Structures are given as structure tokens and as C-alpha cells.
Amino acid sequence: MIYLQLFISFFKIGLFGFGGGLAILSLIQMEVESHGWMTPQEFVDIVAVSQVTPGPIGINCATYVGYTVGGIWGSVLSTFAIVLPSLIIMLSICKAYFWFTKRFKGNPYFEQTLRMLRFTVIGLIASAALMLIKPTTFIDPVSWIIFGAVCFFTVLPQVYKNKVTEILSHPILLILLAGLAGLVVYQS
């Protein structure tokens, strides 16, 4: 039963996951929270691990959630389920590649849908961030200082671009620094 639920959840995530990794986060979060598979805190932890390990975030989350819920077979099944819709859809596109590019390039229905989805995806990513602002993840004012600092360094290269700001905006470096800050502040 748990395997069937895992399969359905991650198949759904793969099927409706438009816009890449960050946009998929809100779908994964909704699934794991509604099934009670993970707390928001655990979910943030796995996103953190995903940011510092190689590979697509969607695969990382599927593997991790699958393992914690259903062991090794759970992780194999979840990872397979998130990839399966891609296989079906992309292979159909490939098989009809020339037909597809001729038919859909410049097609108003197709182009407008893609344009609108880009706007929706921005909302999806915003909701993923908003849903993670909880008392368990933002425990005190220091949390907000870290949040503000990471936002600042991530956006900085867009305003003031040079080698230093570029290096400082690297997500892995920022996570390591935040972990160091956590060690200094919270280690008693």
C-alpha cells in the first residue's frame, strides 16, 4: 500500500512538475506533508543536502523520501516514478520531433501556455519558500539574520557584478557558512 502511494505521489510530481527543480519543490512538499511522510523541518534538511550533493533536486528528494518511507525498494520505486512521466512524454516528443517542431513552433495555444506557466512557476517557487517559514525552521532572530544575509549575497551579483560577489553568491559556500554560523551560535 505504501509503495502504491509512493508511486502515485511521485508520478504526479513528475507529470505536473513544470519549470525545473525549484518549482518541483512545492509539489513534493505538498505530497510529503499531506501524507505525513516528513515534517517541514526534515524537508528543509533534505533540500539542504540536495543543494550540496550532485544531481537534480527532484531525484534527490524522491530517493530520500522513498528511503525514509519505504526502505531501499521505496527509494527505487519513487525515483522510477518521478522519471516515468518524462520518459513517456519526451519519447513521444522525440518520435514526432519534426511533426512536433513544425506544428508547435509559433502555435498560439502552445506558446501562450508556456508563457503563462512561467508566471505560475514563479508563484510555485514563492509558495515553496513561504511554506517553509515555520517556527521549527526559523527558531529565533538569528535565523532571520542568516535568511537576510543569504538573500543579500545571492542577489548581489545582479546589482554589482564582479569576481568577489560571484564567488560569495555560490549556494554551496553560503550553506557551509550558514552551517558554521549555526555551530557558533547554537552549539552549547
Added chain:
Amino acid sequence: MFFQLFWTYLKIGTFTLGGGYAMLPLIQREVVDRKGWIDEEEFLNMIALAQAAPGLIAVNSAIFIGWRIGGWRGVCGAVLGAVLPSFLIILAIAMVFQDWKEIPAVEAAFKGIRPAVVALIAAPLVKLAKSAKIGWITALIPIAAALLIWLGHVNPVWVIFTTILLTLIVVKLKIKN
């Protein structure tokens, strides 16, 4: 072809940090510049399709390139190569993570990391909004979507589904007039 594609994607999958988008330039260098399996124009078409289709961009691109170069075997090789490194790494971490979290130092570090992760999700929004050329009216779409999911607890799947349906209806009405 299976092994060549498997090996190429395995290398890319093992050494790119930062998710699917970060993989694209490496895939281009390997598949277009070095191996010459497909040309630049087709590669750009592939990126457009991989982004337009649902699912993970890295996996979508692996399927496309695998199919164009090696048919079914190519697809199996490329997808396995793209997925296997992160699968194995995360599986290993998942096996030990529950115990590690008991260590006070690890828990302290994660207390600092959690708000940073939320910031890393939120901060790219500025860039995304800019590149989508968002205006005052179109900004209502992401705001409505975020509020529906965040406060209304609406499943994002429905938000995406509604976006597609509404757009199709609006375009249809516009064409009619």
C-alpha cells in the same frame, strides 16, 4: 552506444552541483563540442523542449539525446547515467542521516542551515521575475498561485492544471474574435 551515453551522463551527473540547469552547459560541451553527436541548433531545440515538457530538465535532456543518438539503448544508458550518481549518493546519506542528526554539532549546524535554504529558494525569484518580463498585471498570476498554495493549501497540481486550462480558453476566445 549504451555504455558511451551511460558513461558520459554518469560523469556529468557525478560532478555537477546545483541541479539540472547546471548540467546543461556540461552536456553541451560533452555532446555537441567534444563528441559531435548532435549540432548546436538541435541542442538548443532540445533545451527548449526539455524545459517545456514536465519533469526534471536533466532527465528530459538525457531522454532526448539518448533517443536521437542511440534509440532505446541510448535512452536507457543516458537516463541511468544521469540518475544513478545522485540516487546512490542520497541513498547513502539517507541511511546514516537519522543517526547523524542526533549529534549536537550536526543539529546546531542545521539550525543555521535551514533559514539559508529557504533564502536559496526565495532569492532566485528576483532573477526569474526579471527574465519572465513580468509586469504589474501579470504579477497577479504568481501572487495568486503562491497565496492559493500557501494559505489556501491548494495542491500545486491544480494550480498548474488551472493555468493550462484558462490559457487555452482565453487564447481560443481571442482567436474567435
